[in-house]
Structures are given as structure tokens and as C-alpha cells.
Amino acid sequence: MKSERRRHAVIMSKVVLGALALFMGLGCSKNQESAAPSAAGSASGSPAADDTLTVGFIYVGPKDDYGYNQAHHEGALVVSKLPGVKIREEENVPETDDAQKTMQSMVSLDGAKLLFPTSFGYFDPHILVEAKKFPDVTFLHCGGLYDATKHPVNAGSYFGYIDEAQYVSGIVAGMTTKTNKLGFIAAKPIPQVLRNINAFTLGARSVNPKVTTAVIFTGDWSEPKKEADATNSLADQGVDVVTMHVDSPKIIVEQAEKRGIFVTGYHASQAPLAPKGYLTGAEWNWGQVYTQYVAAMKTGHLFDHMPHLERGGFKEGFIKMSPYGVAVSGDAKKKADAAKAALTDGSLVIFKGPLSDNAGKQIIAPGAAMVQTDVNLEKMAYLVEGVKGSIP
């Protein structure tokens, strides 16, 4: 009888573990759905028959998430309108072997010659594996991980200096706040995210030295419940402008509007979600970047025209600002526009001395500066003076 019960307990625990594993898998389950123009017209799906270039886009989440994926999807839509180009999109592809299967099917079944697997975790090993397998297909990855000494020649990566746009958002936030308290909801304490937190704070303090920024880390790229909690906690602390670096800012923007505080957006424009409180936002401008890549691809030798590792900010058209919201004053607009112009012509450098971290340690000596291409910026592991909190 006792062994019977024990056997049941073992079976039961296995079942529950299985259920949990299944649930975790489901969280990022794949949902094959193509928004690309129907291929019904081109008979028998033989793409080599004409000059049409098929470009594949792979997203880690839904393509209409008001965030990271939507920004790429908007870029894909620009590409789809180019002559002689057909796009194929797949969303909700997890950063697992599924990414490789999706790339394979885009190449083998759809005849894609250019692939944009957009999520950070697709690069190593998934893109590297597939790029070796299909040497005549070009793989471009969003993230800046390409290393010419290690990685295949038919792969490349691109990324934008979106901290420039966060700096401008910070100026608008610093001019708008009444409590001098800003909030930043961040996914993970990695250099890219810290760079945005610091740029936002430096922008705000350049126009309003009394400003501080409180940071909340949620732990992952998409945590709707925690993001809502974080927004409420910040509002409770008297924060009156929040911004974020998460995959989908929708919940944060909606919660901020509900609490009657201001918000600046990220990735794409979330203005329709907060007609009263949306100030501006740091947006990607992938449409322009992808158009350049497709034009280079059409010549037959993409990497003759574009470097393997492409980066840019305002100047190169990689990023843009959301149009100003109703609450932005004329003075704030003037200061923000001036900073944007100075970042574009290179006369303004965000990370320059004297700069200290929030523990008082000097990061950049007076007179020194780190321009956007400085590799030290990609190893950022500090929060600048004015940021409340520490790196976990």
C-alpha cells in the first residue's frame, strides 16, 4: 500500500513537472502566420524564376506589440513596398532550434536570399549555423555581435545608437517634470540598457540638474505584470515622467496614462495609447536601414557596399523621435531640437568628462570624451550620478 502511494507520488511529480515545462514552452510558442503579400500570384513558388528578391524577417514576439518587434515589422513593411521585393515574416519564433528551422524554411521553401532574424539571441549559434549551411544567403542580425575573425562572411550585424534618442527624451522629461523625479523601467542590467538609462538621465540633467532617475529592473524583456507594478510603484514615489527599455512598452504607457503621469516611449511610437501624457519617444528607423541593405543586395555584392558591422544614430538615420505630445512646452521642444541637431552634426557628445557614477567614482576625466564608436561604451557597467539605485 505504501509503495503504491509512493509510486503515485512519483508519477504525480513527473506530471506536474511536465506541465510546468510545457507551460514555459508555450509562453513563447510559435505561431506561424505570414503577413507578407500572398505568394499565390507567383506560380509553383519557384523564386529563382524571376528577379524578385525574397527577404525574410523573423521576430521573437508578436509583430504588433507596440515595441521592438513592431519597430522591425514597420521596417519590413517599408521593404515590402520596394519594387522587385517580396517579404516573408514569421513572428513568435523562440530563440531556440525553432529559429534555425524557420531560417531553413525561409531559404529552402520561400527562396529567401536575405534574412533579418531580428532578436538578439538568434545570432549565436542559430544564425552562425545557418550561415555556414547556406553560403549564398545573407544573414543580417540586429545587435552588433559580428566579429570578422570568427564569423562567416555571409553574415553581418547592425545596431543603432538609440541612446542619442533617449538623451533627447531625457531633455523633454527634464523640462516637463514638476517633481524632478524621473523613472526608468528596465528589463536587464546589460550595457545597452545601462547606456540608455545613463543617456536619459544625462539629457534630463543637462537642462535640469535637480533631476534624479529611479530605476526598476523587471528581470526580463516581456513581463507585463511586473512592468505595471513598476509603473505604479514609481508613481507612488512621486515620479512624474517614466520611460523604459523593455520589449513592449504598451502596458507601461497605459498605466502611466491611467496614473496621470507623463511617459516617453521606446522602440516604436506609443502615442495613441497615452494622448495626454505621451511626451516623445526614442524610435528605431529600420525602414531606412533595410532599404539601404536591399539596395546593396540588389547589386549582387551586399558587403561591397555595406560593412559587416553597421551602426548609426541620428546622423545615419537609424533612429528617430516620436512627434512631440501636447504636454511638451515650446521651450522644451527648442532645447530638444537643438540637442538633436548637435548630436546629428557630432558637436554634442553624450558621454564626456567630468562624469562620475552614482557612488561618486570618476568615470571620465574632465576634458576627455567617449564618442559613440568608443568600444568602452559597450562595456558600460555603471549608473551615472543622478540615477537612484545600483546595478543588481
Next chain:
Amino acid sequence: MMSAIDPVADVTGIGVWGVPLAVASGAVRIGTPFLFVSLGECLTEKSGRVNLGLEGTLVMGAMSAYAISYYSGSAWLGVLVAGLVGSVLGALHGWLCSLPRVNDVAIGIALISLGTGLAFFLGKPFIQPSATKLPAIDLGFWSSSPEVRSALQINALFVVGLLLAPAIAFLLARTRWGLVLRTVGESSDAARSMGYRVNTVRAIATTCGGFLAGVAGSFLSLFYPGSWNERLSSGQGLMAVALVIFAQWNPVRCLWAALLFGASSALGPALQSVGVSSGYQLFNAVPYVLTLGIMIATSSASRRLPGQPAELTVAR
């Protein structure tokens, strides 16, 4: 240099008082969906069956509530439809488990996949649009502090849940219906010999449980966080199964368990907002650690848990 860490020096906002306030309001806000799912699961398990599929029911309820509210403009209609959709999934579980030699746990797992998958598939068009949300009852009208007012924005569903917990406890303990339900859950042979149809009773209990889980989903999409997307549920449906064990199959204890769980979920963000950000992963894990800890503390290899229905697959 400005004080970067000292939260007490703040003149605006409510400083460190924000932490207990956020925890208290989090208990209500985050606890409500847990309360509904766990009440539903409690009802189902009292009849001697486990419905693990409530996770799928919850997500499906969230999606359908959002969709209906978006189309009709009435959030309450959304809540009702979410409940009905939940009932259908519950009835499906109840019916499938009535078939001979069918395992309720396995069916539950299949229903997690079905509910979640169906919700993702049908929910695509509703990720972007904004639906009408559930209104809040403003209990903080007396306060001049916007923080306190916001914390006291209670949703009517929470009040419903507050009344429902003792009501279900009363139903189980004091009514004929409750007695039948408990009899079926304690000994199907006894129930059968008294002339009750065991499978029918269980199917009805599972259907009611599904209704409550659907309503829990509508709270997620129509009140807090108040949006439909595919990462909306953070496992509330599965955690509720643990909460029921934790609450020892007592509906009123389910209420406390749900509140405790909500409060501990709010702790991490609240501490970070006052500048305590080291170890945030640990704070975020508090609710799960708490559940595990209490389950380990109350479990025993040699005796049945108090309140545990004898007919549960786990107990048999």
C-alpha cells in the same frame, strides 16, 4: 552631490511609506486573479478532480473578455463572456474526464495547450487595439494624496471575490449541494450508493470552476495590468493549484493565500522604486519561494493533508 540612495530625504511622493502601500495595494490588485482561479480550483478539487487546465482557461478568458469589451464597449459583458468561455472549457474537461479510463491531470495539461493556443490564435487582432476597461471603485476619495487614492482604487471584482470566498465556504459546509459535492470528493462509492451521479456532479463543479477562472482572466486583461498580450499570464492558473493545497481546500483560506501571494509579488518593484535594487531577482521570486516553503512545511509522507478530498488522483 544629491542624495542618491537616502529615500527618507524625499520631499515629494510618499517615500518609504510607498513600500507598505504598494504591498497592500498589490495584495488586492495582483491577488484578485489568484483568488478567483483558486476558488474555482478549490470547488473542482472538492469534487475529487484536479483541473490543471485552468491556466488555459485563464488566458482564454483574458482574450475573450478583451475582445468582447473591444467590440461591445461594455467591459462587464466581457467579464460575463470570459466566464462563459471558461465554463465551456470547464465543461469540456468535466465531460472528457467522465469517459472511462481518462486521467484528469492529463486532460488538464492538454487543456492548457488548447486554451493558450486558441487564445493566441484568436487574440492576434486584439494585441494592438485598446478595449474599454473595468471601472474602479474610488475608496480613497477622502485622501488628498494621489498615491493613497490610487492604491485604494479597488475593482468591483475584488469585492465580488471577497464575498464569494465565504459564500463558497458556506455552500460547501452547510448546504445539501455542498454535502453532495464533498461526498463525491471523499468517496465516489459512497456517493454512488446513495444514488448520486458522480461524473455529473464533478462535471458541474469543474464547469463552475472554469467560470471563475475565466473571470480571473478578464480581470487581467480588463483591469490589471489591463491589456491583452501573449505574456499576460505569468502562470497564475498553475500557481492557483498550489495555492489551493496551500489553503488546504478551504475557500476562506484561499482568500488569504491569494492576498499573501499578491503582496509578496508587489514587494520587488516597490523596493526598487525607493532605490533598493540589489538582489531584485530574489525579491521577484519571493511569492514562489513562499509557496514552496509553505507546501514543504505542511506536507507529510505519512498522512493526508487536512481538508484534502480523498478522491483526488494525488491522494489515491
